[in-house]
Each structure stands twice: as C-alpha cells, then as structure tokens.
Amino acid sequence: MSLEIQSLGPWLFLACGILGTLLVSVVRPSTKRPAQISALLTLLGTAILAVRGLGSDSLVAMSGTFEISQLTHGFLAAVCGLGILFILGTGHYLTRERIHLSDYYHLLLVLILGASILVASKHLVVTFIALEVMSLAAYTLAGFRRNDSRSNEAAIKYFILGGAMAAVYLLGVSFVFGATGSMQLGAIYEWSKSSSSGHDLFRFGHLMLVLSFLFKVAAAPLHFWKPDVYEGAPTPVTGIMASVITSAAFLTLIRLVHLVDFGASDWVSHGDLMKGVLRVSAAASLIVGSMIMITQKNLKRMLAYSSITHSGYLLLGALGTFSPALEISSMLIYLGGYAVMSTGVFVLLTVSCAQADTGVELIDLTGLMKRAPFLTLLWIVFLLSMAGMPFTVGFFTKYFVFIASLGSNEVGLVILAAICTVVGAYAYLRPIALMTMRDAAPGASDWRPTLGSQMVVVTAAAAVLVLGIAPNPVIHFLKGISLIH
Amino acid sequence: METTHSLSFFLTLPLFGMVLALLVPKGVQRIYSIFASILFFALTLYEASGILFAGSARLAESLVVEHHLAWLPEIGVRLSLRLDSISAWFVLLNSLVAVIAFSAKGVWYRKYPRLFSALGFFLVFALNAAFMSTDLVVFYLAYEAVFIPMILMVGIWGENQKATAVFRFFLMSFLGSIMMLVSIFYLISIQMKSASGVSPHVADLATTVKGLQGSEAMWVFMGFFLAFAIKVPLVPFHSWLKDVYTFAPMPATIWMSAMLSKLGVIGMIRFVEPIFAGVLPQIQGLLMTLAAISVVYAAMLALKSDRPKSLLAYSSISHLGFVMLGVFTLQGQGNSSAVLLSVGHTLTSALLFFLLHKVEEGQEQLDLSSPHGLASDHPILFTSLFIAVLASVSLPGTINFAGEFLVLLHSYPVSVLCTGIAGLGVVLGAAYMLKFYQQMGFGSLSMGNSDETAKTRDLGGYELVLVFWLLAAVIFCGFQTSIFLKGN
Numbered sequence: 001m002s003l004e005i006q007s008l009g010p011w012l013f014l015a016c017g018i019l020g021t022l023l024v025s026v027v028r029p030s031t032k033r034p035a036q037i038s039a040l041l042t043l044l045g046t047a048i049l050a051v052r053g054l055g056s057d058s059l060v061a062m063s064g065t066f067e068i069s070q071l072t073h074g075f076l077a078a079v080c081g082l083g084i085l086f087i088l089g090t091g092h093y094l095t096r097e098r099i100h101l102s103d104y105y106h107l108l109l110v111l112i113l114g115a116s117i118l119v120a121s122k123h124l125v126v127t128f129i130a131l132e133v134m135s136l137a138a139y140t141l142a143g144f145r146r147n148d149s150r151s152n153e154a155a156i157k158y159f160i161l162g163g164a165m166a167a168v169y170l171l172g173v174s175f176v177f178g179a180t181g182s183m184q185l186g187a188i189y190e191w192s193k194s195s196s197s198g199h200d201l202f203r204f205g206h207l208m209l210v211l212s213f214l215f216k217v218a219a220a221p222l223h224f225w226k227p228d229v230y231e232g233a234p235t236p237v238t239g240i241m242a243s244v245i246t247s248a249a250f251l252t253l254i255r256l257v258h259l260v261d262f263g264a265s266d267w268v269s270h271g272d273l274m275k276g277v278l279r280v281s282a283a284a285s286l287i288v289g290s291m292i293m294i295t296q297k298n299l300k301r302m303l304a305y306s307s308i309t310h311s312g313y314l315l316l317g318a319l320g321t322f323s324p325a326l327e328i329s330s331m332l333i334y335l336g337g338y339a340v341m342s343t344g345v346f347v348l349l350t351v352s353c354a355q356a357d358t359g360v361e362l363i364d365l366t367g368l369m370k371r372a373p374f375l376t377l378l379w380i381v382f383l384l385s386m387a388g389m390p391f392t393v394g395f396f397t398k399y400f401v402f403i404a405s406l407g408s409n410e411v412g413l414v415i416l417a418a419i420c421t422v423v424g425a426y427a428y429l430r431p432i433a434l435m436t437m438r439d440a441a442p443g444a445s446d447w448r449p450t451l452g453s454q455m456v457v458v459t460a461a462a463a464v465l466v467l468g469i470a471p472n473p474v475i476h477f478l479k480g481i482s483l484i485h
Numbered sequence: 486m487e488t489t490h491s492l493s494f495f496l497t498l499p500l501f502g503m504v505l506a507l508l509v510p511k512g513v514q515r516i517y518s519i520f521a522s523i524l525f526f527a528l529t530l531y532e533a534s535g536i537l538f539a540g541s542a543r544l545a546e547s548l549v550v551e552h553h554l555a556w557l558p559e560i561g562v563r564l565s566l567r568l569d570s571i572s573a574w575f576v577l578l579n580s581l582v583a584v585i586a587f588s589a590k591g592v593w594y595r596k597y598p599r600l601f602s603a604l605g606f607f608l609v610f611a612l613n614a615a616f617m618s619t620d621l622v623v624f625y626l627a628y629e630a631v632f633i634p635m636i637l638m639v640g641i642w643g644e645n646q647k648a649t650a651v652f653r654f655f656l657m658s659f660l661g662s663i664m665m666l667v668s669i670f671y672l673i674s675i676q677m678k679s680a681s682g683v684s685p686h687v688a689d690l691a692t693t694v695k696g697l698q699g700s701e702a703m704w705v706f707m708g709f710f711l712a713f714a715i716k717v718p719l720v721p722f723h724s725w726l727k728d729v730y731t732f733a734p735m736p737a738t739i740w741m742s743a744m745l746s747k748l749g750v751i752g753m754i755r756f757v758e759p760i761f762a763g764v765l766p767q768i769q770g771l772l773m774t775l776a777a778i779s780v781v782y783a784a785m786l787a788l789k790s791d792r793p794k795s796l797l798a799y800s801s802i803s804h805l806g807f808v809m810l811g812v813f814t815l816q817g818q819g820n821s822s823a824v825l826l827s828v829g830h831t832l833t834s835a836l837l838f839f840l841l842h843k844v845e846e847g848q849e850q851l852d853l854s855s856p857h858g859l860a861s862d863h864p865i866l867f868t869s870l871f872i873a874v875l876a877s878v879s880l881p882g883t884i885n886f887a888g889e890f891l892v893l894l895h896s897y898p899v900s901v902l903c904t905g906i907a908g909l910g911v912v913l914g915a916a917y918m919l920k921f922y923q924q925m926g927f928g929s930l931s932m933g934n935s936d937e938t939a940k941t942r943d944l945g946g947y948e949l950v951l952v953f954w955l956l957a958a959v960i961f962c963g964f965q966t967s968i969f970l971k972g973n
Contacts, residue, residue, distance in 0.1 A: 369641070373597075380637075389633060390626040399560075402667070406674035414670065418663045425659050426652065429636070433648055436641045475559045 004061040007068045010049040010076055011116060017042025018109045025102030032094075035102030039109055040087055047080035058484060064184050065123035070481050072120040075251065078336070079112050079244045085343055089456030090236035093350035097234060099144050111137035111240065115248035124173045124183040124209075127252060131169070131216075135162050138245060142233040154232025161215070161225045169212035175205025176259075185259065189485045192260035192267060203270055209256045210277060216249035219311045220284035230304035238300060239346025242307050243339035250314055250335060254321055254328055255483060263325060275322060278315050279413060285312030286420040293427040299349060299360040302427065303342075306386060309424055310338055313401050316417055320404025329479045330404035336478065337385075337397035337467065344382045344460030348375070351449040351457075360445070365431050367440030372447050376435050381461045385468070387428040388421055393467035396475075492552040492566045494532070495576060495613045498525055503606035507599050514598035518587040518605065519947075525609070526580040533573040538968055545570045556623070561683035566617040571754060571824055574969075575616040575747055578831045582743045583609050585835045586736035588951055589842050593642050593734055601642065604634035605736070612744055616751055621669055621685040624756065628712075628748055629662055635737065635745065642734040650728035657725040661715035668708030691760045703768075706761045713757065717749035717805050720779040730798035735842040738794065742801045743835040750805075750827050753812045754820050765815055770900065772813040777903040779806030780910035787917040791852050793845070796921050797837055800877065803910055804830045804885075810907055811892035818970070819895040825969040826888025828962065829876070833885060836873045836955050840866065843944060844925060853921065856928020863943040867926050869952045874922045876959045878915040884962040891970070 005012070021038040028034050050073045058069035087105070094100035114134025121127040139162065143155025177183050179202035180191045211222070218226040230238045257278070262271035289309030296302035317331040352360045369376045385392035398421070402414050449457070467474060502521045509517045539545035546569075554564040568576065583605065593601040611634070614627035632655065639651045669685065672693050676683045679693075694702050715722040730738050758765065765772075783802035790796035808830065811823030843866055844859060845851055860867040876883040879890075889911060897904045944952060962968075 384633065390629045391633075395626070395629075399670075402670045403674055403677070406670050407677055411671065415664075415667055418667045419660070421663055422656060422660045426656055429652065429655060433640055433651065436637065437643075437648055472557050472559055475557070479559060 004059075007053070007056065007059065007061060008066070010046050010053060010073065011113070011120075013049055014042060014046040014076075014080075014109065014113050014116070017046065018106055018113060021102070021106040021109060025106060029102065032100045032102050032105075035105040036087065036091070039105035040084060042109060043080040043083045043087070043112070047077045047084070050074070050077035050080065060122055060186065060484070064186055065121065065126045066117075067120045067122050067484055069484060071251075071483065072116070074481060075119045075247070076116040078339070079115055079247070082240070082243050082339060082343060083108060083112050085456045085459070086236050086240055086347070089343075089347040089453045090239075090350045091452060092450040093234070093236060097145055099146075099234060104141070104144065107137045107141050108240070110134075111141065112244060115244050118248045119251045121252070122185045122255075124176065124185070127256075128166070128169060128173065131252075132166065134245065134248065135166070138237070138241060141237040141240075142229055144234050144237065145232075148232070150228075150232035151234065152232075154229045157225055158229045165212045165215040165222075168208050168215075172205045172208030172212065175201050175208065177205075179205060185255065186485060188259055189261060193264060195266070203273070206256075206259055206270075207273070207277070209259070210253065210274065213249055213253040213256055214277075214281055217246060217253060217311050217314070218308055219281040219315055220288040220308060221281075223285065223288065223308045223311075226308060227301045227304040230307070231298060231300045235300070235346055235350045238303075239342055239349075242303070242342040242346065246307065246311070246314075247335040247339060250311075250318070250331060251328075254318060254326075254331065257318065258321065258326055258483070258485070262322060271322065275319060275408075278319050279410070282312050282315035282319065282413060283416055285309065285315060286417055290420040290423040290427065293424060294430075296427075297362050299362055299365075299431070302362070302431075303345060303349075306424070306427070307342070309420065310334075312420070313398060313417060314338075316405040316410065316413060317401035319408050319410050319413070320401065323408050326483045326485075327404065328483055329475075329481065330400035332478045332481060333400045333471075333475060334397040336474070337393040337464075340393060340460055340463045340467070341382055341385050344378070344457055344464065345386070347453050347456050347460070348378060348382065351375070351453050352445050352447050362431060362434060364445045365434045366438045368435040368447065371440060372449075375447055375449065378457055378461050379435060380432055381464055383428045383432055385464045387425040391465065391468045393464045393471070395468060396471050400475075492550055492568055492617065493554075495529065495566075495568075495617065496610055498528070499606045499610035499613065503603045503610065506602040506606055509599070511598050514602055515587070515590075515594045518602040519584065521606075522580065522583040522587050522609075526577075526584055529577050529580040533568065533577050536568065536570055536573045537577065539570075542570075551619075560622075562622045562685060563620055564618075564623055565620040565686060566614075567619045568617060571751070571820075572616045574824055574828055575751055576613055578747070578828060579609060579612045579616065579744055582739060582831065582835050585743075585839050585951065585955070586739045588948065589735045589739060589839055590846065591642070591735050591842065593736060596642065601638070601736075604637055605740075608634040608740060612748070615748055619687050619755070621687065621690060621756060623685075624752070625662070625666060625669060628752070631745060631748065632658065635741065638737040638740075639729060639733045642737070643732045644734070645732050646728065647732045650725075650732045653725045654729040657715050657722070661712035661722075664708040665712035666708075668705045671705055671708075687756060687759055691762065694760050695763060702761065702764045706757070706764050709752070709757050709761070713749040713752045714775075715749075716752070717746055717809060718779075718802060719775050719806070719809060720782050720802070721775075723779075723783070723802050726802065727795050727798050730801075731792060731794045735838060739835050739838045742798065742838060743831045746801065746805050747827055747831065750808055750812065750823065753809070754823070758812075758815065758820075769813060769815060773810060773896065773900050773903040776806050776809040776813055777906040779803065779809065780907045781806075781913065784910045784913035784917065788913065788920070790917075791854055793841055793851055793853060793921060793925065794838075796853065796917060797834065797841065800914065800917065801830070801834050803914060804834075804877075806910065807889050807892050807907060810896050810903065811888075814892075814895050814899050816895060819892070819899075821970050822888060822891035822895055825962075825966060826885065826892055828969070829884035829888045829959070832955060832959050832962075833873055833876045833883075836952065836959070837870075837877060840870045840873060840952070843948070844870070851925065853924045856924050858926070858928045860926030865949065866944045869944060869956060870926070871922060872956050873959075874918045876956075878918045879911060882963050883959050884966075885959075887963050887966045891966075 021035050024038045025035045053073040060067050114130050117130035121130050139155055139159040142158050143151050145151035179199045180188050215222040260267050285308050289305045293305035320330050385394035388394045388398045536545050536548045549569040552566040556564040611627045611630040618624040636651050636655050780803050783799045787796050787799035808823045808826050811819045876885050879886040893904050
C-alpha cells in the first residue's frame with residue numbers, strides 16, 4: 001500500500017497544493033499575489049514529480065481504479081506546464097477584467113486535477129467523479145466575469161447541458177454495470193473476452209458512455225454549446241478548455257470506446273457500430289466546423305468552430321485506434337500540437353484591449369501589421385499552423401491522424417477531411433489578410449502585450465516551429481506511450 | 486560522392502541569406518539582396534557546372550550527387566537530395582531568377598524591405614528543396630512551403646484586387662496539393678501494412694504502386710495530377726493565374742511565372758513518371774490532348790487580353806502547355822526537350838516581366854487597346870524587349886525555338902493530332918506577342934502621357950548588364966542545345 005501512495009505522489013502533491021492555495025486565499029483574501037505564487041509552485045512541483053515518475057513501471061493502483069503509467073504521468077506534466085503558461089501569460093487580462101481573484105487560481109488547479117484523474121481513471125465511477133470535478137471547476141470559471149451577461153450565459157448553458165450529459169453518462173454506467181456486473185474497465189474487458197455481444201443492455205450502455213464524451217469533446221452534432229461557451233468565458237479559461245479539457249476528454253473517450261475486445265469475433269459488429277458513430281461524428285464535425293468557421297466575425301467564435309474541426313481530425317485519429325488496436329500515438333501528437341497552438345492563440349487574444357472583452361472581432365485585426373509587426377508575425381505562425389502548413393506543428397499533427405485513419409481504411413473520410421482542410425485554410429487566411437492587407441479602421445482596438453504574455457506567446461511560437469521542423473524526438477517519445485487495458 | 490556536403494549548401498545558404506536580410510539596415514536592403522543573390526548564383530553555377538556542361542550523358546551521370554540525411558526516422562522520411570542533369574538546371578535557374586526578381590524595383594523596398602527580401606530568400610530555399618528532393622514527403626513539404634512567402638508577397642505588396650487574387654490562388658493550389666497529400670498518405674498507409682516498412686522515397690513508392698490493383702493506382706495518380714495540373718497550370722485549372730499574376734508585385738510575378746510553374750514540371754518528371762509508370766500509358770492520349778488544348782486556348786486568351794501583364798500571364802500558360810506536351814511523351818528525349826523548353830521559358834518570361842516592369846515604371850496603367858509609342862523614348866529598353874519577344878515567339882536561334890521544335894518532334898510519333906493542334910500555338914504566339922510589342926512601342930504618343938513617360942528611365946548601368954547577359958544566355962543556349970541533349 002505504501003508503494004501505491006508513493007506512486008500517487010504527483011497527484012497527491014497537486015491535491016495538497018489546491019488546499020494550500022485555498023488556505024492562502026482565505027487568509028489573504030484581498031490580494032491575489034500569494035494565491036498566484038502558490039498555484040505556480042504547486043504546478044511546478046507537480047510537473048517535476050510527474051516527469052520524475054515517467055521512468056517508473058506502469059501499474060494500476062487503488063484496487064484497479066487508477067492507472068499510473070507513462071501516459072498519465074506525461075499528461076499530468078503536460079497539463080501542469082500548460083497551466084503555468086496560462087497563469088504567466090494572462091495575469092494582465094484578469095486584472096483588466098477585474099476578475100483577478102485568488103479563487104481563480106484554486107479553481108484552475110481543481111480543473112487540472114480533475115483532468116489528470118480523468119485520464120488515469122480505470123473505473124467508471126472514478127471517471128464520473130473526475131469528470132465532475134473538472135467540469136464544475138470549468139462551469140464556475142466560464143462564468144467568472146460575473147457582470148457580463150454573455151459570461152453568465154456561457155456558464156449556465158455549459159452547466160445545464162453538461163449536467164444533462166453527465167446524467168446520460170450515468171445512465172450508460174448503470175446499463176453497463178447491469179450487463180457486466182463490474183465497473184472496472186479491466187474487469188469489463190476481461191468479461192468481454194468470455195461473453196458474446198448479444199447483450200443489448202451492454203451495447204446501449206456503451207453507446208451512452210461514448211455519446212456523453214462526444215459531447216465533452218464537442219464533436220458535431222453535440223457541439224452546440226461550444227461557440228457560446230467559448231465566446232462568453234474569459235479568454236484564458238477558453239484557452240484552458242481548448243487545451244486541457246479537450247485532451248483529457250479525448251483520451252477518456254478512447255478508453256471508453258475500447259471498453260471491450262474488438263479483436264474477438266463476437267464483438268466485430270459492435271465494433272462496426274462504434275466506428276460508425278465515430279465516423280459520422282467526425283464527418284459532421286469536419287463539415288460543420290469548417291463551413292461555419294468561414295462565416296464567423298468574432299475571433300473567439302471562429303476559434304470555437306475551429307476547435308470543432310480539430311475534434312473532427314482527432315476523431316479520425318480515434319478511428320485509427322481500431323487497427324492496430326489502441327495505437328494512440330497519432331492522437332497524442334495531435335493533442336500535444338493542438339494544445340501548443342491554442343495556448344499561443346488564446347494568450348495572444350488576451351493582449352487585445354478590445355472594449356469589455358465581448359471577444360475580439362475579426363475587424364480588430366485590420367492593419368495590425370502596421371501597428372504591431374511582431375504580434376502579426378506571431379499570429380501568422382499560429383494561424384498557418386492551425387491551417388496545417390508545413391514547417392509548423394500543424395502539418396505533422398494532420399499527417400499522423402490522416403495516416404492512422406487510412407490504416408483503418410477510412411479513405412472517403414480522409415478525402416473529406418482534406419477538402420475541409422482547404423475550406424478551413426480559407427478561414428485561417430482571412431485574419432492574415434485583414435492584418436496585412438488593409439489599414440486599420442478607426443476605433444480598432446489596441447494590442448498591448450505584457451512581458452509575461454510576450455514570453456509565453458514566443459515560447460509557444462518557438463514550440464510550433466521547432467516541432468514543425470524537428471519533431472522526431474517528440475514523436476519517438478509519444479510513440480512509446482500506450483493505453484493499458 | 487565525396488562532395489555530399491555541397492548539396493546541403495544549396496539549402497543552408499538561402500536560409501543564411503534570409504537571417505541576414507532581417508539584420509541588414511533598411512537603406513541598403515536592395516543592394517544586399519542583389520549582391521547576395523548574385524553571389525549565390527555564382528556559387529550555384531560553380532557547383533552545378535560539372536553536371537550541366539559535362540560532355541556526355543555518362544559523364545554527367547557519374548557526377549550526380551546524392552545526399553541522404555535521416556530527418557524523421559520515426560516515419561521513414563529522409564532528407565534525400567539529388568543533383569542530376571534535370572534538377573541542376575532548375576536549381577541554377579532558381580538562383581538566377583532570384584537575382585532578376587530582386588533587381589526589379591517596386592514598392593517592396595519602400596515598404597517592409599527586410600521582410601520582403603527575407604521572404605524572397607526563404608522562397609529560394611523552399612524551391613531548391615523541392616527541386617532536389619527525391620523523398621516525396623520532403624518534396625511535399627517544400628512544395629507547400631513555397632506558398633507561404635508567395636501569398637504573403639502578393640498579400641502585403643500586391644495592388645488592387647489582390648485579396649481575391651490571393652485567395653483564389655491559395656485555395657486552388659492548396660486543394661490540389663492536399664489531394665496529392667491524400668494520395669501520398671494512401672501509399673504510405675499501404676506501405677505500413679507491408680513488411681518492408683514506410684519509405685516515401687521515389688523508388689520505393691514505385692514498387693508500392695506496382696502492387697496496387699485495378700483502378701486504385703489511377704485514383705492515386707489523380708491526386709498527384711490535380712496538384713501539378715493546377716500548379717503548372719493546364720487549361721481547365723488555370724483560372725487562378727491571371728489575377729494573381731496581374732496584381733502581384735513584379736518580383737512575385739517573376740517568381741511565379743518563372744519558377745513556381747516549374748514545380749509542376751519537375752513534380753511530373755521526378756515523381757509522377759517513375760511512380761506511375763504503369764498507369765500513365767493508359768491515359769497518355771488524354772494528357773497530351775489537355776496539354777495541346779492548353780497551348781491553343783491560352784494563346785487565344787492572350788490575344789484577347791487588354792493588359793500587358795495578363796497577356797504575358799496567358800502566354801506563360803501557352804508555353805507551359807508545350808513543356809507538358811514534352812513531358813507527356815513519357816520518353817527520356819521528350820523529357821529532355823521539356824527541360825530545355827522550361828529553361829527557355831524561365832529565361833524569357835523572367836526577362837519579359839522584368840522589362841515590362843521597366844516599361845510600366847512611372848506609367849499609370851498601360852492597356853493594349855491603344856498604341857503607346859514608348860519605343861522612341863527608350864531605344865535600349867525596347868531593343869531588348871524586341872529580342873525577348875522574338876525569343877518568346879521561338880525565332881530560330883533562340884532557346885525557345887530549339888525547345889518547341891524538339892518537343893513537337895518527339896510528340897509527333899506519339900500523337901499527330903496533338904502535335905498539329907499545339908503547332909497552331911506557335912502561330913498564335915507570334916500574333917499576340919507582336920501585338921503586344923506593337924501597342925507598347927509604336928504609334929503616336931497619346932495626349933497627356935508625355936509627362937509621365939519622362940519619369941521612366943531607359944535601361945542603364947546594372948540593369949543593362951543584367952539584361953544583356955540574359956539575352957546572351959537565351960541565344961547561347963539556342964545554339965548549344967547539346968548541353969541539354971547529351972549523347973552517350
């Protein structure tokens with residue numbers, strides 16, 4: 001048992017850090033600085049512990065409910081890193097919006113803890129708890145601009161729809177439990193080897209589980225909440241949703257899809273059903289995301305539809321996990337690349353001093369080249385990367401999901417995705433055109449980067465370029481990571 | 486093989502030039518870019534001359550340099566570069582066109598000069614990588630990377646309706662190249678299932694394609710064909726070209742017509758022909774017909790054009806139709822004549838656009854509906870333009886004549902009809918080019934224009950030297966075709 005506690009170290013450290021941050025914010029409620037420092041230290045410590053744990057052997061701890069492996073350690077370290085970047089890069093935004101409160105920091109840590117447990121969970125109920133921990137923090141953070149009606153709308157919409165989908169998830173759990181008599185993923189997998197798929201109870205329950213997570217990743221047709229929530233939530237929170245929550249939800253989705261052994265002949269038809277669901281959802285996300293993205297005038301809404309498109313590409317990667325089974329490296333590469341890009345983009349968005357952050361309108365970008373050439377260059381790097389141009393990380397992320405899904409013979413879907421890439425490229429090119437081709441309209445908002453945000457954005461841009469030119473070490477590392485049944 | 490280091494120099498030097506361009510002060514940016522590109526041209530000529538001017542094909546073959554560098558071993562991608570008698574020409578031309586493009590004056594050295602020349606050097610780098618690569622993934626990366634400086638150049642320094650032009654250019658090219666990417670991925674995903682492992686090298690992909698059944702190979706081919714047909718462009722895929730050539734700043738137009746179109750040519754010769762050797766004969770007739778139609782249709786559009794820049798743009802399509810006709814003969818000799826004609830087209834179109842920019846300097850907007858009578862004011866400029874026009878209409882003694890003649894000679898045994906149709910293009914070519922020259926140079930001066938023509942300067946000094954050497958090259962190569970068509 002002591003070994004287990006030891007190997008849970010990084011997560012426990014993070015949990016203690018949350019308590020510490022909460023305590024600090026209670027003791028010194030009027031200033032936010034101690035909470036900020038405490039959160040940074042917590043994340044840094046957790047990241048260091050998690051990186052140290054990368055080399056250790058995989059095990060499933062806590063009576064088969066918690067996976068401790070390279071994947072979960074790596075994920076924890078990565079989300080802590082993202083958290084640090086967001087805290088360093090977006091302090092000025094919180095101050096400007098008058099929401100620089102210490103609560104923000106411990107909610108952020110709770111969100112990160114929830115996400116990391118979600119990825120590690122091997123038990124349907126633990127998954128639910130982690131999901132709720134993560135989501136409740138996210139609902140609260142989305143409504144953090146209390147005086148703004150859009151932010152309130154975002155929080156309530158997110159909360160109600162999220163709550164409904166949590167109920168769907170629980171419904172699925174109850175059906176699966178009824179059919180299999182277990183809620184441990186490992187035990188269900190063993191059950192599937194000896195049982196036939198004739199269990200309609202199980203099939204229904206499984207479908208509900210998968211649907212509830214398709215909602216979380218905002219894959220069409222379950223994407224309706226996303227644009228409103230993205231637009232209303234404070235920009236740093238939107239960025240965290242795009243990077244941390246998307247990654248955690250996708251990895252859990254893969255775990256839940258592969259609940260049974262699709263290699264066994266009894267489960268082939270059920271596997272086809274799952275593939276069908278993912279295929280339809282991927283196609284719908286790609287089409288809806290890229291088509292509607294073109295029409296958007298608000299940058300945050302545009303990025304919301306962009307992230308729906310990215311969900312589509314990730315679902316291509318998810319289809320690739322069927323053969324060879326559980327080959328998740330393409331998705332990991334995509335999630336990593338997307339997290340880096342969206343960190344850069346959303347931090348960049350926070351430096352726009354648009355009026356009262358109703359979100360930055362595309363028009364605010366006009367003539368940015370004249371006003372802030374360096375920022376324009378950074379914008380161009382991130383947007384080209386999102387469009388998937390070479391020498392940026394965006395190219396390789398697409399490269400791997402396309403190849404993975406072609407490995408599962410999804411030729412038609414890949415062609416569709418290719419066409420949607422062109423449509424998407426048009427949408428990403430529009431802001432670039434506005435920035436470089438026109439002169440600023442009178443009343444266009446100012447862009448004032450602070451030192452912290454500049455550092456973060458430059459780091460992200462450097463990562464985008466370095467990973468686009470020499471991705472080999474990272475690919476090598478990520479290819480070594482696998483999911484455990 | 487001891488000179489393997491020399492290949493990476495073709496890539497690293499332009500990148501170095503790019504970094505330097507960002508550091509050099511704005512005032513001397515033009516001088517810096519011209520000097521750096523001339524230096525690069527000289528070095529390229531020195532490195533490539535062995536292969537280019539070798540007396541026989543066997544000797545040239547022995548000088549071929551290959552360079553392999555593990556870049557992304559995880560996915561089997563190697564930085565495989567090859568300098569042979571085909572790529573050496575394109576690499577050399579690339580460095581030469583950079584000199585011409587940087588020499589063309591224009592808005593660019595008044596507005597963000599550093600960025601412009603940095604983008605220019607990046608373009609040279611990407612083009613060199615595309616011309617030399619034998620690894621399909623590396624080729625694709627370079628091929629796509631060419632877009633980035635190109636769209637930014639047109640977007641930032643272009644004029645009038647540049648936004649529409651840029652979007653049309655980008656979206657059509659991107660659609661083509663992404664279809665090629667799907668084809669590449671499809672081949673790779675087949676390789677992944679086989680025992681031999683993934684390798685996007687040309688030779689290995691050819692083996693993979695041989696293993697495909699039925700119409701599969703044809704569909705995969707279509708992806709590649711679409712990409713290159715849009716890039717060249719062949720006629721049904723040419724609609725992006727006119728606007729972007731017209732509204733781009735002059736250096737970008739020079740780059741696009743002289744070098745970017747050659748990406749499609751080298752893609753066809755380097756990748757499509759060896760990889761799809763089994764498929765191509767089945768649709769050769771269709772391909773040659775497309776090429777022949779391109780020649781004539783674009784020539785007719787050129788006749789109808791009302792602006793000099795769009796006339797030259799269409800003439801470019803027409804000449805590239807000839808090049809593709811040579812490529813689609815699917816024979817070694819047809820390919821060498823296509824390369825010869827490509828060299829000719831690069832030289833003449835770069836020259837024509839360069840001279841046109843001199844003519845247009847200080848003018849409001851020239852159209853071809855009325856005569857301008859500019860020749861009497863600028864005798865040297867118009868004499869040079871006349872020689873360039875003659876080269877463009879393939880007067881015997883110029884490289885274009887040799888190229889078009891040989892292409893027609895080699896396409897004749899394959900398809901008499903296509904050769905006949907394409908032959909019409911030669912006649913039409915003379916018609917529109919002479920109309921162009923007549924309207925620009927002759928006739929009485931229109932009223933109110935005299936003040937503006939005074940602003941235009943005749944060729945002089947450095948520009949004269951540059952133009953002289955280009956014209957000399959056009960004529961020299963016209964007589965020395967043996968350096969392109971080596972016997973054993």
